[in-house]
Amino acid sequence: MVEEAAAFKITHVKESRVKQLDPENIVFGSLFTDHMLVADCIDGVWQTPEILPYGDIAYNPALASLHYGQSIFEGMKAFRNVDNEVVMFRPEENFKRFNISAERMCMAQVPEEIFMGGLKEILKLDSAWVPDGEDNSLYLRPFMFASDVYLGVRPSFNYRFMIIMSPAGKYYSTPPKVKIETEYIRAATGGVGYAKCAGNYAASLYPAKLAQEQGYTQLLWTDAQTHTKFEESGTMNVFFVQNGKLLTPKTSTTILKGITRDSLINIARDSGYEVSEQDVYVKDIVEGIKDGSVTEVFGAGTAVVVSPFSGVGFEGDDIPLPAITEKSISSVLKQKLDGIRKGKLEDTHGWVYKV
Amino acid sequence: MVEEAAAFKITHVKESRVKQLDPENIVFGSLFTDHMLVADCIDGVWQTPEILPYGDIAYNPALASLHYGQSIFEGMKAFRNVDNEVVMFRPEENFKRFNISAERMCMAQVPEEIFMGGLKEILKLDSAWVPDGEDNSLYLRPFMFASDVYLGVRPSFNYRFMIIMSPAGKYYSTPPKVKIETEYIRAATGGVGYAKCAGNYAASLYPAKLAQEQGYTQLLWTDAQTHTKFEESGTMNVFFVQNGKLLTPKTSTTILKGITRDSLINIARDSGYEVSEQDVYVKDIVEGIKDGSVTEVFGAGTAVVVSPFSGVGFEGDDIPLPAITEKSISSVLKQKLDGIRKGKLEDTHGWVYKV
Ligand SMILES: Cc1ncc(COP(=O)(O)O)c(C=O)c1O
Ligand SMILES: Cc1ncc(COP(=O)(O)O)c(C=O)c1O
Numbered sequence: 109m110v111e112e113a114a115a116f117k118i119t120h121v122k123e124s125r126v127k128q129l130d131p132e133n134i135v136f137g138s139l140f141t142d143h144m145l146v147a148d149c150i151d152g153v154w155q156t157p158e159i160l161p162y163g164d165i166a167y168n169p170a171l172a173s174l175h176y177g178q179s180i181f182e183g184m185k186a187f188r189n190v191d192n193e194v195v196m197f198r199p200e201e202n203f204k205r206f207n208i209s210a211e212r213m214c215m216a217q218v219p220e221e222i223f224m225g226g227l228k229e230i231l232k233l234d235s236a237w238v239p240d241g242e243d244n245s246l247y248l249r250p251f252m253f254a255s256d257v258y259l260g261v262r263p264s265f266n267y268r269f270m271i272i273m274s275p276a277g278k279y280y281s282t283p284p285k286v287k288i289e290t291e292y293i294r295a296a297t298g299g300v301g302y303a304k305c306a307g308n309y310a311a312s313l314y315p316a317k318l319a320q321e322q323g324y325t326q327l328l329w330t331d332a333q334t335h336t337k338f339e340e341s342g343t344m345n346v347f348f349v350q351n352g353k354l355l356t357p358k359t360s361t362t363i364l365k366g367i368t369r370d371s372l373i374n375i376a377r378d379s380g381y382e383v384s385e386q387d388v389y390v391k392d393i394v395e396g397i398k399d400g401s402v403t404e405v406f407g408a409g410t411a412v413v414v415s416p417f418s419g420v421g422f423e424g425d426d427i428p429l430p431a432i433t434e435k436s437i438s439s440v441l442k443q444k445l446d447g448i449r450k451g452k453l454e455d456t457h458g459w460v461y462k463v
Numbered sequence: 464m465v466e467e468a469a470a471f472k473i474t475h476v477k478e479s480r481v482k483q484l485d486p487e488n489i490v491f492g493s494l495f496t497d498h499m500l501v502a503d504c505i506d507g508v509w510q511t512p513e514i515l516p517y518g519d520i521a522y523n524p525a526l527a528s529l530h531y532g533q534s535i536f537e538g539m540k541a542f543r544n545v546d547n548e549v550v551m552f553r554p555e556e557n558f559k560r561f562n563i564s565a566e567r568m569c570m571a572q573v574p575e576e577i578f579m580g581g582l583k584e585i586l587k588l589d590s591a592w593v594p595d596g597e598d599n600s601l602y603l604r605p606f607m608f609a610s611d612v613y614l615g616v617r618p619s620f621n622y623r624f625m626i627i628m629s630p631a632g633k634y635y636s637t638p639p640k641v642k643i644e645t646e647y648i649r650a651a652t653g654g655v656g657y658a659k660c661a662g663n664y665a666a667s668l669y670p671a672k673l674a675q676e677q678g679y680t681q682l683l684w685t686d687a688q689t690h691t692k693f694e695e696s697g698t699m700n701v702f703f704v705q706n707g708k709l710l711t712p713k714t715s716t717t718i719l720k721g722i723t724r725d726s727l728i729n730i731a732r733d734s735g736y737e738v739s740e741q742d743v744y745v746k747d748i749v750e751g752i753k754d755g756s757v758t759e760v761f762g763a764g765t766a767v768v769v770s771p772f773s774g775v776g777f778e779g780d781d782i783p784l785p786a787i788t789e790k791s792i793s794s795v796l797k798q799k800l801d802g803i804r805k806g807k808l809e810d811t812h813g814w815v816y817k818v
Contacts, residue, residue: 137525137614144524164521169499169627170492174608177532177661178668214668249614253529254665259492259604259629261698263668272524274614296651296687300666306532307662310609311655313533313569313618332651333688343616 115221116145116229121161124236131239134277136247141234145226145271148255149216152265157222159230162272168257172264178254179306180209183410185245185276186231186238186463189451194231194238196248196461197449199224201367206250209303214263215252223250226271231463234273243278247411253306276411283418283432284325286341286405288390289315290423294340294362296332301339301362309343316342324421326407330390331362338388344407344415345369348388349437350396358385368408368445374457375444381437390422397427405429406438414442470576471500471584476516479591486594489632491602496589500581500626503610504571507620512577514585517627527619528608534661535564536606538765540631541586541593541818544806549586549593551603551816552804554579556722561605564658569618570607578605581626586818589628598633602766608661631766638773638787639680641696641760643745644670645778649695649717651687656694656717664698671697679776681762685745686717693743699762699770700724703743704792705751713740723763723800729812730799736792745777752782760784761793769797 121142128139140162147157173179182202189195203223210217227248231238238246250271254264292315295301300308312327319327326342338357340346345366348355354376359365376383396402397420407415416438419428432439447453449460476497483494495517502512528534537557544550558578565572582603586593593601605626609619647670650656655663667682674682681697693712695701700721703710709731714720731738751757752775762770771793774783787794802808804815 138612140525162524164523166519166521168519169517169625170495170604170629173661174528174534175536175604175606175661175664176668177534177663177665179529179532179661179665181530212669213665214672247614249525249530251530257493259602261664261667263672270524274525291653293651293653296648296654298646298648298687299651299654300662305662305665306528306530306534307655307660307665308532309530309616310532310534310568310660310662312616313531314567317569317618332653 115225116157116159118159118233119161120233126236129237129239129275131241131244134239134244134275136276137274139274141237141246141273143230143233145230147222147226147269149267149269152216154219154222157226159233170257170259172256172258173253175259176254176261177305177307178213178215178264179251180206180213180215180304181249181251181306182206182304184248185410186248187245187449188238188240189449189460191451194235194463195449195451196227196231196463198367198371198459199227199461201370202250205304205365205367209305210252212300212303213305215254216267218252218269222269228463230271230273235463237273237275239275245276247274247276249273283416285323285419285421285426286326286328286417287319287322287324287421289319289327289329290335291315293332294329297360297362299362302360302364304364322421328420336390338390338393339363341407344409344412347372347404347406347408347438348393348402349404350402354381354383354437355388356383356385357388366409368410368413371445371459372408372414372441375441375448376437378456379440379444394420394422394427397429403430404432404436404438413445414438470580471512471514473514473588474516475588481591484592484594484630486596486599489594489599489630491631492629494629496592496601496628498585498588500585502577502581502624504622504624507571509574509577512581514588523612525612525614527611527613530614531609531616532660532662533568533570533609533619534606535561535568535570535659536604536661537561537659539603540600540765541603542600542804543593543595544804544815546806549590549818550804550806551582551586551818553722553726553814554582554816556725557605560659560720560722564660565607567655567658568660570609571622573607573624577624583818585626585628590818592628592630594630600631602629602631604628638771640678640774640776640781641681641683641772642674642677642679642776644674644682644684645690646670648687649684652715652717654717657715657719659719667697677776683775691745693745693748694718696762699764699767702727702761702763702793703748703757704759705757709736709738709792710743711738711740712743721764723765723768726800726814727763727769727796730796731792733811734795734799749775749777749782752784758785759787759791759793768800769793
């Protein structure tokens with residue numbers, strides 16, 4: 109059945125696969141919902157987006173993005189709120205960031221009707237896939253890649269924007285121990301650290317693997333120039349609690365401007381905590397953990413929401429952090445963010461977006 | 464027709480498309496030969512490589528490389544020598560570099576039988592596509608990408624290695640004017656500059672576009688830390704001639720170790736030129752061009768072989784270089800390298816590889 113809904117051409121699946129979803133046992137990232145969205149930008153002109161049954165797509169082996177990495181993505185989530193409605197959290201921020209990434213990678217700008225309109229359309233169609241349950245959500249993956257069939261190094265003339273969706277459960281089971289990375293880098297000034305582009309993630313795998321071999325779960329990235337200042341942790345922004353005050357590295361071209369980061373800063377300030385966006389020095393934090401002034405270090409991102417660390421590794425030493433309790437600032441902030449997202453707490457900032 | 468040839472499973476095209484190749488009018492990168500090679504590494508085990516008619520391949524939209532950029536490639540050429548035999552130039556060096564790139568990107572190592580054996584096998588099959596003509600060649604593109612269908616950030620368990628081939632003619636028609644880039648970077652220490660990975664090329668497009676808008680053809684990259692030392696130019700290594708002596712930046716983790724670069728260094732030394740691999744400072748070269756001591760600046764890479772620049776742009780100033788003649792060192796080196804490749808000059812280093 110093919111129908112024209114608003115500006116989208118929709119082909120429905122014959123039979124939904126939603127029974128494959130077991131909300132008690134969600135394995136992230138390999139089960140996808142019934143439908144996917146595909147929109148092509150041909151020589152600068154966006155074609156009518158199509159929503160199709162999820163499935164393989166045929167590509168020429170000279171697909172430009174496979175060779176030269178012109179590829180960006182976003183990661184966002186849809187939830188069920190207390191009234192069982194499907195909601196997203198600050199999706200316009202992902203839309204804005206997507207086009208910031210696109211600009212840095214010389215890719216086409218995606219129109220709001222396609223990004224935001226597409227998310228709404230496909231979420232309505234596959235709303236049965238938004239799982240119930242405390243830490244469950246439907247992970248939304250808008251992405252775009254160069255679709256020229258051409259082997260020269262130049263910006264592609266054609267792009268394909270897609271949205272696929274995968275049910276997600278809890279991220280880490282135990283608090284991660286993170287290694288302060290002082291040799292490898294995720295980003296450097298003049299580069300693409302602030303863009304959510306494919307290459308940044310591939311580049312991070314090797315140092316992350318080395319850290320894992322040394323017993324760490326993830327990395328705490330430091331600045332490329334001096335390796336004395338914190339930047340991010342893995343694919344999260346990072347916060348520190350020192351003497352009851354929240355510190356987080358100020359954003360720059362080397363840091364992905366996280367939407368969770370921004371939300372937590374706002375919630376913390378609303379809750380009366382002091383928050384400083386500043387240079388955060390490795391030395392100060394390592395000493396602070398040792399002398400007890402630094403009581404929490406945690407990552408913040410869509411995938412994990414808030415992920416308190418059990419300790420940090422620095423120059424071969426493991427420095428444990430105090431155990432997290434319900435009174436820890438990270439727990440309080442996580443609960444508030446969750447509460448707003450799920451409609452249990454008042455949404456004073458207008459962050460919750462009903463589909 | 465399917466047959467087993469050595470370790471390769473070969474499916475021949477029904478009818479060759481080689482008549483599409485016009486050696487007088489080769490447009491690089493969009494016409495591909497009759498066949499392609501595909502080899503899958505599944506959970507660390509390489510499967511029998513297949514040679515198939517060139518054509519589309521079906522991929523799941525969650526193909527890991529499209530999202531996280533675990534993707535590497537090589538660029539090499541096959542020629543017809545004076546005896547009309549098909550030869551490659553130092554292909555084992557590309558093979559080694561491919562696996563160095565693979566290691567940095569946490570990807571599977573490709574066995575020699577598949578990389579080198581595959582090149583030989585497919586070149587024999589499509590040898591009619593190796594064009595005659597002074598600056599013509601068959602461009603060979605071995606590449607590999609993460610083929611997991613999975614959205615988590617982690618090294619893929621599965622990889623696909625492929626070889627595709629496209630006829631190539633002359634690269635630049637006029638000597639490029641290059642801009643000394645002092646804001647954006649291609650690579651930084653601790654990153655992936657020495658790997659031929661997809662993300663490096665996507666990251667370079669935006670600064671290259673800015674330079675083109677300012678009237679330059681390409682960039683001269685400088686070091687990320689101080690922007691005072693040269694690294695590469697576009698997708699080439701770079702050489703300078705000062706007082707008759709050749710200078711080229713010494714390689715590091717931020718520079719792709721070019722095979723053309725290494726060949727030119729050897730040919731230059733064989734020919735009695737002095738060559739120094741050293742830090743090359745922007746200031747010294749800019750002053751040198753102005754005072755006449757620097758007479759040539761040229762790029763070196765498989766695509767261009769040798770590409771002499773017409774001038775450099777620095778901080779808004781255009782500094783022209785003397786016109787190139789047949790006696791210029793870059794012309795002499797290019798002619799010698801071409802002579803060796805085509806079998807006109809003796810191959811004292813054993814660089815020419817007959818298929
Ligand atoms: C490198 C990196 N930093 C930080 C974040 C956190 O951003 P957000 O809170 O918008 O998910 C992400 C994405 O999750 C990321 O990939
Ligand atoms: C970034 C970069 N530098 C240098 C080179 C030159 O290397 P080669 O001479 O091996 O082609 C290339 C590839 O052509 C390249 O992509």
